[in-house]
Amino acid sequence: MANALSAQGVHAELGGFGVLHGVDLDIAAGETVALLGGNGSGKTTLLRTVLGLVPLTAGSVTLYGTPLAQFNDWWRIGYVPQLSATAVTKATVAEIVASGRLARRRMLRPPSAADHAAIRRALETMRLTELAGNELAELSGGQRQRAIVARALAGEPDLLLLDEPLAGLDTRSQDALAAMLAELKLAGLTICVVLHELGPMADLIDNAAVLRDGQRIFFGKLAGSHNV
Amino acid sequence: MFEILSHPFMQRALIAAALSGLLAPAVGMYIVQRRLSLLGDGLGHVAIVGIGLALLTGAAPLPVAAAVCILGALTVEWLRQSGKASSDTGLAILFYGGLAGGILLAGLAGRGTAALSQYLFGSLLTVTPTDIWLLGVLTAFGVGISLALAPQFFSVCADEGYARTQGLPVGLLNTLMIVSAALTVTVSLRTVGVLLVSALMVVPVAAASNLLTGFRATLSGAIVLGLLVSTSGTVVSALADTPSGATIVVLAIAVFLLSSLIGRRRRRVPLSDPELPTLHAHIPAEPHADAALAMDTEAVAAVLHGDHVDYLHGGHRHAPHGDHFDEH
Numbered sequence A: 001m002a003n004a005l006s007a008q009g010v011h012a013e014l015g016g017f018g019v020l021h022g023v024d025l026d027i028a029a030g031e032t033v034a035l036l037g038g039n040g041s042g043k044t045t046l047l048r049t050v051l052g053l054v055p056l057t058a059g060s061v062t063l064y065g066t067p068l069a070q071f072n073d074w075w076r077i078g079y080v081p082q083l084s085a086t087a088v089t090k091a092t093v094a095e096i097v098a099s100g101r102l103a104r105r106r107m108l109r110p111p112s113a114a115d116h117a118a119i120r121r122a123l124e125t126m127r128l129t130e131l132a133g134n135e136l137a138e139l140s141g142g143q144r145q146r147a148i149v150a151r152a153l154a155g156e157p158d159l160l161l162l163d164e165p166l167a168g169l170d171t172r173s174q175d176a177l178a179a180m181l182a183e184l185k186l187a188g189l190t191i192c193v194v195l196h197e198l199g200p201m202a203d204l205i206d207n208a209a210v211l212r213d214g215q216r217i218f219f220g221k222l223a224g225s226h227n228v
Numbered sequence B: 001m002f003e004i005l006s007h008p009f010m011q012r013a014l015i016a017a018a019l020s021g022l023l024a025p026a027v028g029m030y031i032v033q034r035r036l037s038l039l040g041d042g043l044g045h046v047a048i049v050g051i052g053l054a055l056l057t058g059a060a061p062l063p064v065a066a067a068v069c070i071l072g073a074l075t076v077e078w079l080r081q082s083g084k085a086s087s088d089t090g091l092a093i094l095f096y097g098g099l100a101g102g103i104l105l106a107g108l109a110g111r112g113t114a115a116l117s118q119y120l121f122g123s124l125l126t127v128t129p130t131d132i133w134l135l136g137v138l139t140a141f142g143v144g145i146s147l148a149l150a151p152q153f154f155s156v157c158a159d160e161g162y163a164r165t166q167g168l169p170v171g172l173l174n175t176l177m178i179v180s181a182a183l184t185v186t187v188s189l190r191t192v193g194v195l196l197v198s199a200l201m202v203v204p205v206a207a208a209s210n211l212l213t214g215f216r217a218t219l220s221g222a223i224v225l226g227l228l229v230s231t232s233g234t235v236v237s238a239l240a241d242t243p244s245g246a247t248i249v250v251l252a253i254a255v256f257l258l259s260s261l262i263g264r265r266r267r268r269v270p271l272s273d274p275e276l277p278t279l280h281a282h283i284p285a286e287p288h289a290d291a292a293l294a295m296d297t298e299a300v301a302a303v304l305h306g307d308h309v310d311y312l313h314g315g316h317r318h319a320p321h322g323d324h325f326d327e328h
Helices: A043-050 A093-104 A113-125 A141-154 A171-186 A199-204 B008-033 B039-057 B061-081 B087-108 B114-121 B129-148 B150-158 B160-165 B170-188 B197-211 B215-240 B244-265 B291-296
Strands: A005-014 A017-027 A032-036 A056-063 A077-080 A159-163 A190-195 A207-212 A215-220 B302-305 B308-313 B316-321 B324-327
Touching (some): A005 A043, A017 A043, A017 A056, A017 A207, A017 A215, A043 A056, A043 A159, A043 A190, A093 A113, A093 B150, A113 A171, A141 A159, A141 A171, A190 A199, B008 B039, B008 B129, B008 B197, B008 B215, B008 B244, B039 B061, B039 B087, B039 B114, B061 B087, B061 B129, B061 B170, B087 B114, B129 B150, B129 B170, B150 B160, B150 B170, B160 B170, B170 B197, B197 B215, B197 B244, B215 B244
Parallel strands (some): A032 A190, A077 A159, A159 A190
Antiparallel strands (some): A005 A017, A005 A056, A207 A215, B302 B308, B308 B316, B316 B324
């Protein structure tokens, strides 16, 4: 079976400066992989490149065996961008989560019963059911982070890509989010997570890729981590 | 009061005002969410070129203004998408190029700026029966797009990058959004005029946002408020003999101020979480009295472990984890 994600020799630039210099990354279905590295090491750019948000200047990316340029099954991919880069729009939690279902819906058609059910489940998974009718602006950072994870889950993806989901969260919120991601891992979701530090995520990680200056300097199991 | 409504020109004025009142907030909602509140202003200035061109050629002003405005909108979106100019610079070029070009063309046509002024500030009583048809079609198109594609537009407004990863045609949606803004400017030429059109796109949205929760409710509320202020403003301007565009905008701002007062009174309940799960799998390190001290001194060797630092401490490693240390 094809890997969920396979990136070979990825080069990418931001504003004319080379950020990634030939990075490889393979993620098998069901695996949880961490992308680690300091600020400016290229981990967020790598995530955005495999999503097609930053153009490849060289190398290749395949998602579930399909080259990125031909990939159309976007509902299989759940993307959780950095919370700090996500604008707080005028929206309720339910509305922002529902927008994660669009890849599964056809334009100009009302949402089906299955769509409503998936949105409800995403809210439940992230413990947001009671906050569904509240505005994003009223939420705490931890709650807002859970809302954008729930948005990614509303599409019922196979692969979840998260960009620094723990950043800016207090210890309790970090722990709760890690526990919810552990539940998703147990349910069989493939997870790739950019992390600045492992924190409570350490126990979930099967393999870690460590980047430095746009190159992968380590890939494999982290010593001392024990899986749930 | 009802006597006024019996005049056909007044009926046309009211219909035209209602059409802009419907369309401007329906499109403005997205423009406000994208933080492009001044885009309407920029496109309004481009429309002035269209009017200058119509004066020069003797063509009907509205269709020419519509065509020029859509062209200007497409140019600005192309500049933005290709990264050739930031939205800020692009808008500035639109503003001044449009205004200067329009005045220049009107001058060449042998008509001074006076001929332009009815389009700058609106002049509802000059609406012709043909105008009504054109305005009706443009409004139906703009409002139709705004409501039919609301989920997609919402996603793009909330997070363009995320919308792209969902396979949404973001470029096409952005183009439709900006073309709708161009249509709004054209429809509002007679109502509030190009200099005040942005107010009708932005102010009802801001007022509804103060009063209502969520995107869908705010969008609907803004359309209702836009319809109310544009029609009542038209009636007030006829009764009080004041300029229609300015009356509508002042009324809209009054509604906004009122909404701010009401919005501030709404109770903000702190949102508490239900019982959240916790991780149970990790093993807290055995407590050491000097653990905190070890963090501060260089008496212990720090080793890089993945991306974090472990502390060698009495032959075993500790990693900081919140308020305690884990064994690694």
